[in-house]
Amino acid sequence: MTEPVIKPVTESATDQTPFKAIPPCAGLLPLSIGALDLTEQPHAQMTLLIPWEGQETALSKALEKAHGVALPGVGQSTQSHATRALWFGHNQVLLTGPAPDPALADLAAVTDLSDAYACLRLEGAGADRVLARLTPLDLRDVSFRQGAVARTEIAHMAGALIREGEAAFGLMVYRSMAATLVHEVSDAMQSVTARAALGGE
Amino acid sequence: MRLTCPLCGARDRREFTYQGEAVALSRPDPDAGPEAWNTYLHLRENPAGWRDELWYHEQGCAAWLVVTRHTTTHEVRKVQLARDVAKAEGTA
Known part of the structure; x- marks a missing residue:
């Protein structure tokens, strides 16, 4: 039996790292039924922003300057190309797409959540009826418009x-629950x- | 039972966690003495009537709420962000 050879980590070694990023739903999606x-949404950097006391306006301006999106209102999102800012709860905003401008840290608590969430997309006629089986929210066009965001429970998660979109929804749960979400949604x-x-309906 | 979160709107009770009487917003001074601290930690009113309670919107926006609820009819008169209540009372 030969001893394992431990090579020192050099810059070139890290470039050819044996580790590969595995998407949360790898092997489970895509899925088409009817x-x-x-x-699964393409992987994007996700950053949680929690503005310091009284810094909401300043943060909105800084976000707009650095990333082209203003701070979204409650239950809303703002978008510019591949950059999105999602209202993500009381006093919380999730920036998806770019690496955050370091200057944002002066105005908000900045937390990298890139690997925290599984991000799915459900699309097609009847998508709202699928979600009606999984969440108690009213998702009709009149009450949940394009760009609207809700923090809620999806199949108890x-x-x-x-x-x-008209028949397209984004779904996010913690990454550890990705397989459960795929199971529930596919059912x-x-x-x-x-x-x-x-x-029938 | 549904609660109307000031941020999210009317949501099912299962999205919320109940904490109890809203005493945490009026925490005594560190040197207020054992009587005040004993009361704060252990003594609770148990009225058959209106009461301010703390609820946590755990499965939603993660805000702490002060819910004014009638303990016999379950009628909810008011739901406010705990942050706003604390600010108004000068405790935050």
Whole structure:
């Protein structure tokens, strides 16, 4: 038996790291059932911003200057190209896309959450009926418009819902619950598709 | 039972966690003496009527709320952000 050779970590060694990032839903998605598609969103950097006391306006200006998005209102999101700022709870905003401007740390608590969440997208006719089986929220167009964000429970898991289109929703739960979410959503997708085939809702 | 969160709107009770009477917002001074601290830690009113309570919107926006609830009818008269209440009382 030969002793394992431990090579010193050099810059070139870290470039060719044997570790690969595995998406939270690797091996589980994409999934298509009937008219419905469940996919994993492309991985993006996610940063939680909690403005210091009284710094909300200054943070909004700094965000707009650095990333082109203003601080979203309660239950809303702002977007500029691939950069999004999601209202993410009381006094909390999630910046997705770019690496945050270091200057933001003067105005807010800045926390990297890039690996914390599984981000899914449910799209297709009947997506709202799928979610109706998983969350008590009113997701009709009139009450949950394009760009709206809700922190709520999805199949009893704390998460976030984002309206991304007429029949498209973003779903977020903690990464550790990714497989459970895929299971729950795919069950609901099957149920909705089966009932539609029988001519029901 | 549903509570109307000032941020999220009307939500099911299952999104919230109940903490108890809203005494945490009026914490005594560190040197207020054992009587005041004993009262703060251990003594609670148990009224058949209106009471201010702390609820945590755990599965939602993660805000602490002060809910004014009637203990016999479960009627909810008012829901405020605990932060706003504490600011108004000068304790935050």
